[in-house]
Amino acid sequence: xxxxxxxxxxxxxxxITAGGQSRRFxxxxxxxxxxxxxxxxxxxxxxxxxxxxLLVAPPGRYTLPGWTxxxxxxxxxxxxxxxxxxxxxxxPGWVALSGVDLPGLTPAYWTTLAGARTLExxxxxxxxxxxxxxxxxxxYHTSLLPRVSALLDAGERRLRLAAPPEWIVxxxxxxxxxxxxxxxxxxxxxxxxxAG
Ligand SMILES: Nc1nc2c(ncn2[C@@H]2O[C@H](COP(=O)(O)OP(=O)(O)OP(=O)(O)O)[C@@H](O)[C@H]2O)c(=O)[nH]1
Ligand SMILES: [Mg+2]
Numbered sequence: 001x002x003x004x005x006x007x008x009x010x011x012x013x014x015x016i017t018a019g020g021q022s023r024r025f026x027x028x029x030x031x032x033x034x035x036x037x038x039x040x041x042x043x044x045x046x047x048x049x050x051x052x053x054l055l056v057a058p059p060g061r062y063t064l065p066g067w068t069x070x071x072x073x074x075x076x077x078x079x080x081x082x083x084x085x086x087x088x089x090x091x092p093g094w095v096a097l098s099g100v101d102l103p104g105l106t107p108a109y110w111t112t113l114a115g116a117r118t119l120e121x122x123x124x125x126x127x128x129x130x131x132x133x134x135x136x137x138x139x140y141h142t143s144l145l146p147r148v149s150a151l152l153d154a155g156e157r158r159l160r161l162a163a164p165p166e167w168i169v170x171x172x173x174x175x176x177x178x179x180x181x182x183x184x185x186x187x188x189x190x191x192x193x194x195a196g
Pocket of ligand 1: 017018020021022023024025057074075078081082100101136182183
């Protein structure tokens with residue numbers, strides 16, 4: 001199969017937004033261990049095949065070889081601000097936005113989302129069990145940057161407003177990924193429990 005740009009299905013930029021304070025977790029959850037590996041490493045491994053990889057975090061907080069460090073445009077203002085920094089640092093096109101706390105995402109999860117992109121779409125998001133689109137573990141187009149900046153300027157902080165609903169492609173949870181996110185030590189324990 002010809003592959004002119006050499007990236008196959010991975011023709012999007014990876015971004016991990018990692019500037020949070022882990023208040024509910026009680027210590028830096030990016031560095032918490034699951035199966036002997038930091039959550040941040042699980043998240044990064046699923047996106048390692050992206051040609052460009054961005055880590056939006058306070059300078060020097062983490063070391064992730066092969067990932068470009070990007071400083072927050074508005075430190076401490078939340079994941080919507082992390083998305084603004086990522087969209088601003090990425091080349092024009094699509095960005096896969098993950099949190100540090102989604103260790104169940106896999107390469108196949110991301111290629112499934114990439115395969116659901118349309119020419120008109122501005123975001124691709126997976127529906128949770130209650131039918132709500134999940135804005136982390138989602139794809140965003142860089143053309144959303146002016147909208148995201150305007151929202152932030154207006155005081156908005158909800159990541160789920162980053163894309164206009166009519167331009168979000170939604171899909172059922174792919175079997176290839178577990179979207180459970182870790183906010184507390186109990187959430188992590190539930191993932192470690194083989195029955196969980
Ligand atoms: N770049 C950046 N990322 C952020 C910021 N705030 C939160 N995040 C990240 O967004 C993702 C989801 O956020 P949360 O689950 O609320 O994580 P958190 O804010 O560290 O945790 P809590 O303090 O318990 O809310 C995580 O990967 C966080 O690191 C921020 O101000 N800047
Ligand atoms: Mg938070």
